[in-house]
Amino acid sequence: MDITELSNKILNRDRRALARAITLVESQRADHRAQAEHLLSELAKHHRQALRIGLSGTPGVGKSTFIESFGLMLTAQGLRVAVLAVDPSSARSGGSILGDKTRMERLARDPNAFIRPSPSQTHLGGVARRSREAVALCEAADYDVVLIETVGVGQSETVVAEISDLFLLLLAPAGGDELQGVKRGIMEIADVILVNKADGDLKPAATRTCADYSGALRLLRKRPQDPPGFPKAMMVSALEDRGLALAWEELQQLNTWRCEQGHWSRRRAEQARYWFAQEVRQTLLARLDTPQARARMIDLANSVANGDQSATTAAQQMLADLDSD
Numbered sequence: 001m002d003i004t005e006l007s008n009k010i011l012n013r014d015r016r017a018l019a020r021a022i023t024l025v026e027s028q029r030a031d032h033r034a035q036a037e038h039l040l041s042e043l044a045k046h047h048r049q050a051l052r053i054g055l056s057g058t059p060g061v062g063k064s065t066f067i068e069s070f071g072l073m074l075t076a077q078g079l080r081v082a083v084l085a086v087d088p089s090s091a092r093s094g095g096s097i098l099g100d101k102t103r104m105e106r107l108a109r110d111p112n113a114f115i116r117p118s119p120s121q122t123h124l125g126g127v128a129r130r131s132r133e134a135v136a137l138c139e140a141a142d143y144d145v146v147l148i149e150t151v152g153v154g155q156s157e158t159v160v161a162e163i164s165d166l167f168l169l170l171l172a173p174a175g176g177d178e179l180q181g182v183k184r185g186i187m188e189i190a191d192v193i194l195v196n197k198a199d200g201d202l203k204p205a206a207t208r209t210c211a212d213y214s215g216a217l218r219l220l221r222k223r224p225q226d227p228p229g230f231p232k233a234m235m236v237s238a239l240e241d242r243g244l245a246l247a248w249e250e251l252q253q254l255n256t257w258r259c260e261q262g263h264w265s266r267r268r269a270e271q272a273r274y275w276f277a278q279e280v281r282q283t284l285l286a287r288l289d290t291p292q293a294r295a296r297m298i299d300l301a302n303s304v305a306n307g308d309q310s311a312t313t314a315a316q317q318m319l320a321d322l323d324s325d
Contacts, residue, residue: 003035007042010141013080015114018141022116025133040133043140050082050139051255054160056150056186057170062196063149064103066170066238071104073244074145075112082138083107083115084131085149114143132163132275161189162274165264166251169193171213173205188220191231191254194247198235210235225263230254287322296321 009017025036057063064085071081083104107113116134131148138146150160161167169190193213198206213233220231232250236243258264287293300314309317 003038003042007039007140010043010137011046013142015141018114018137019116021137022118022134025137026118026130036133040136043136046140048139048142050135050143050146051166052135052146052148052164053251054148054150054164054167055170056160056168057196058172061170061172062238063170066194066196066236067147067149068104068107069238069241070244070248071107071113071147072110073241073248075107075110078112079144080112080142081107081110081114082141082143082146083113083149084134084138084146085115085117086119086131114138114141135163162271165258165267166191166255168251171195171209173197173202173209187216191226192247192250193217193231193233194243195233195235196238198243199237199240206235225258225261225267227254227257293322 006017006021010021021036021039024032024039027033027036055063055067067083067085071083074081104115108115118131118134135146135148148160148164167189169186169192171193173195195206195210195213198210210233217231217233223231234243234247234250236247238244255264258267288297296318300318303309304311304314
């Protein structure tokens with residue numbers, strides 16, 4: 001693969017080249033990893049930036065409908081939008097449905113939009129391991145907004161904060177009271193909470209839910225990266241395209257304030273440090289994924305199961321064996 005040619009195509013907004021590049025960075029093959037690193041190094045020289053928006057919500061809350069309506073609104077304003085949708089992988093088969101592109105049929109046909117579903121595989125935290133690199137590729141392809149839709153598994157889904165500038169949490173009407181709202185975890189990283197499906201018979205319930213979460217947000221400790229009034233809860237209807245423009249205005253206001261206060265650049269630097277540490281950890285874990293290491297792990301696990309030694313002693317022995325190798 002000619003990396004220089006691929007790089008030039010991405011910089012010239014070639015969507016097919018972007019899709020090929022994301023496939024390359026998601027590959028686990030050693031030669032592909034070397035090519036991916038070369039490609040990312042070439043593209044990083046151009047210093048293109050996009051607004052990164054993470055988005056999460058429980059299954060059935062309407063994430064795909066929201067992203068399609070929100071994305072179409074942005075492209076109508078002349079913005080280019082990339083959507084990276086992470087689907088949960090089966091713990092048994094390892095497979096994923098990857099059906100987000102089918103759900104967002106209208107947005108998928110928009111020439112100013114790009115949708116890429118990816119499997120989460122074994123990576124925890126709501127994003128795929130290479131999502132950060134996929135975001136960098138979308139920025140290089142000159143997209144203005146990158147939406148990162150996470151798998152929506154619950155409060156442990158906080159790694160998305162290390163990949164995005166702003167984080168949206170989508171909730172369904174009657175999804176909880178103010179006590180649910182003060183739970184830690186995903187609530188603490190949300191910049192804006194959007195109560196979706198605020199239409200029809202669900203509108204009164206959406207109003208109550210929005211009020212409950214607005215009250216809960218006032219009880220949380222104020223964050224230094226927030227201006228007055230943030231984080232906040234709002235009502236939207238992705239089905240009827242209501243509240244989306246106001247939500248976009250609020251997000252722009254928050255991002256502008258953070259840039260002016262210097263929070264944006266500091267956060268990007270913190271994220272870079274985080275992903276460096278993660279890459280070191282993942283590389284160390286990869287040392288266990290060899291035939292010799294797996295065989296040694298099985299032997300030591302059997303020893304622990306038989307009561308011959310403790311789990312701590314066996315783990316120390318495994319680490320000592322890796323060091324000697």
